[in-house]
Amino acid sequence: MEIALGDLARILGGETRGDASTRLSDALPLSEAGKGDLTYLDNIKNQKNLAGCMAAAVVAPIGVEGLEIPAIIVADPLRAFIAAVRHFKPDPGPAYPKFVDPRASIHPTAVIGQNVTIAPFVVVGADCRIGNGCVLHPGVVLGEGSVLGNDCVIHPHAVMYPRTKVGNRALVHAHAVLGADGFGFKLVDGRQQKVPHLGCVELGDDVEIGAGSAVDRATFGRTRIGDGTKIDNLVQVGHNCKIGPHNLIVSQTGIAGSCKTGAYVVIAGQVGIADHITLGDNAQVGAQSGVMRDVPSGQVVLGSPGRPERDAKRILVSMERLPEILKEFRRLRGAGEKSSGGGE
Amino acid sequence: MEIALGDLARILGGETRGDASTRLSDALPLSEAGKGDLTYLDNIKNQKNLAGCMAAAVVAPIGVEGLEIPAIIVADPLRAFIAAVRHFKPDPGPAYPKFVDPRASIHPTAVIGQNVTIAPFVVVGADCRIGNGCVLHPGVVLGEGSVLGNDCVIHPHAVMYPRTKVGNRALVHAHAVLGADGFGFKLVDGRQQKVPHLGCVELGDDVEIGAGSAVDRATFGRTRIGDGTKIDNLVQVGHNCKIGPHNLIVSQTGIAGSCKTGAYVVIAGQVGIADHITLGDNAQVGAQSGVMRDVPSGQVVLGSPGRPERDAKRILVSMERLPEILKEFRRLRGAGEKSSGGGE
């Protein structure tokens, strides 16, 4: 797929600068681009990063000056670079032909839509419904009565317990688990007695669930993930949670049972949220925070225990100065006690 | 499964209040119940939550007054409500017939009990023993020499490395991993040399392991989880740990190697416990704590680094006040220095 700079510029709709015959064989980011590679500059501010770059050419934004290597000048370098990457590594097309592999185990009562791909060793339980255009990678397990909308992609070994409902265009990564029992026990006569979990998990449209993440089923009703919400890897969402639409929940965050979030909430990595907490629209939680109180709309929370950003930062700054201040305090106290004749 | 209120009250052994002919079509918690649904009130204290509820009727405790919708009055509303849920959504029965699916891979030397269900794509290694009444969901892997007691339910893709031993009535959720190597290395000649892990993992009776959790095998002996202990999702238990009976270990907690816990220990979410730590009977650890010292029986530990509850709370309160106190301190110091003619 080698190509001349000028030809690629034409494909990308950009303007050639420098030697149009420069041969290009791959497209890689600055930190990895070597001889013969095309790279990209996302922003003129970062132009100094090009120093010492071994790339043969660069996709750069309109207005850039003083480039030392040939370039393709475009309005949106990231978008053009993505197109270039796809030129060098064309999408191989579907990994599996659009059909149901005979080695999958499909219950006869399951209803499968048009144009569905089911890989080997998938298990589809009784009464499942799978929408049009879905792709189920190897080892996916759909418990009985589960429903997938249209155009879902379910990666290898993702597991849905019975009666999980998934909207359209869901992207579920490998080893995600939807619908395992919530963690609820009562100590009765010296034994942890299990609270039955009779509810289910429901995902809206355009939801993404990361690798190895777990969303527990509700006690009675639904644990719900709203439309357009994206969940990273190894996240835990507890039973009965109602996660709102268009949230971003970063890796290794844990949300305990019965929490609610509004729209456009952003929760950074390794956050813990106690049970029955509500986060308002546009709330944001910093990495490693521990949220133990409701968060109003638009508020930013940091720290463990979590506090509004301004309070958390004041405490942080105070702590930073604490050792010095304590020293000073002891000096002054000593001086005061001396001047007043005191001792220890 | 629609039913009249009076008929359902009879099934639940409760007393009808209001219109006995009210039609009910589903049973859902307060936050989700709509027209035609039955809901429940666990406690008279929470009666105000019924305001604005769209439900057609409510299961409520003896002694309740002033309900605005028809009701079924019982001594234990939660238990009656669970029965109602099961009326509307009867247990579909076993997902798989009680037999060994021919698409499972069972080593000829494995010994399988009575009344065992083995789903497609399960792998049972050489010399495994599986007790009566066990259910192995799709994709479960039992390494050679593993043993399951009676009535275990092992959810999809749970993996047991060789020689794992599981007691009776274990519930192992999807993607749990029992018996992977402990994380032990020695730096020798510039390389991390692996410490061999020749031991195994042993679960007592009535143990529950959450989705995606991992319990590592011992270096030589056994990593053990005691009878009746319940472990949530995405928990890590290190090599050589001896977890006591009837513990609760909440999601995303990590317990390093060679720890011991007594009976009835409760460890909240995202806790980290350093290696070789002992937690006494009834010890409790708050969420996100980091335990670096042994915890005596009955002690509650909070914070990172973890401290006894009282100390941790005093420090927390002090930190909360710190910014204000520092300001005051600076003011006083300034005043003091001025009065004594000092400057900076």
Next chain:
Amino acid sequence: MEIALGDLARILGGETRGDASTRLSDALPLSEAGKGDLTYLDNIKNQKNLAGCMAAAVVAPIGVEGLEIPAIIVADPLRAFIAAVRHFKPDPGPAYPKFVDPRASIHPTAVIGQNVTIAPFVVVGADCRIGNGCVLHPGVVLGEGSVLGNDCVIHPHAVMYPRTKVGNRALVHAHAVLGADGFGFKLVDGRQQKVPHLGCVELGDDVEIGAGSAVDRATFGRTRIGDGTKIDNLVQVGHNCKIGPHNLIVSQTGIAGSCKTGAYVVIAGQVGIADHITLGDNAQVGAQSGVMRDVPSGQVVLGSPGRPERDAKRILVSMERLPEILKEFRRLRGAGEKSSGGGE
């Protein structure tokens, strides 16, 4: 496999002390050894731990005195004990015969080396290459174009997304996921628009990846794990990271996107590292720390937010004393205000 002490001493190359005819039936660590078992003492300093031990004999280091049970004296007790364990529990040999199970799904374009074991229900995609001596346990999925070096062991259900590259002698534990999409979104017109992830994951030689850990694919280039680096269970490595050689990364740590580490970096459990951070050679990060700034070579970082060890410890000690100091401060302030006639 019962054996007399004297005979075992000969096999281990050690010196018998006490009754050479002592019968031994198993080898277990001190905390578990009972009647008839051999145990070991790693270091003379720990000799007191032998008090009350029920073991029949002990492997002990040269120079030990005053043992109360028969012993095998060697220079390296741990190494000798490992050999003893292997005597009592000999390696059962390969779990699967060296062949490709007909129930595996191997794409006809895949190239399989010599002496390769492929268990049932493995899926090998188009254009994969598998080196000599590899073992693929049940349910392993290799996306199209993936490459394994020689002598890799891939445990059950580990998943490699397309174009993952793995060096020689990799050990990948159950449920590890290599190459899922990085977590990158842009909010466009009220929706989280996915940043395409066109790169891949590359592991060097002698890498170990723990159970349930996830390494995300790069946006364009490679997410790389260096030679000899060992990663524990449930660890998250974000897109575009370049992890150096011979690192140790302990359980439940999360490394955000585009981080770099040097050689011999050690990251303890439950650490979080913000995106675009660089850790120099031999840097060390304490458990539960949150790293938000670059760490120079050899520096030890503790706490959240992470600080150089000395600063972190000074702050920790100050916090410990804070409640007492505040009390003292209030007392002094009260006294000062009284003596100057002030009030509140």
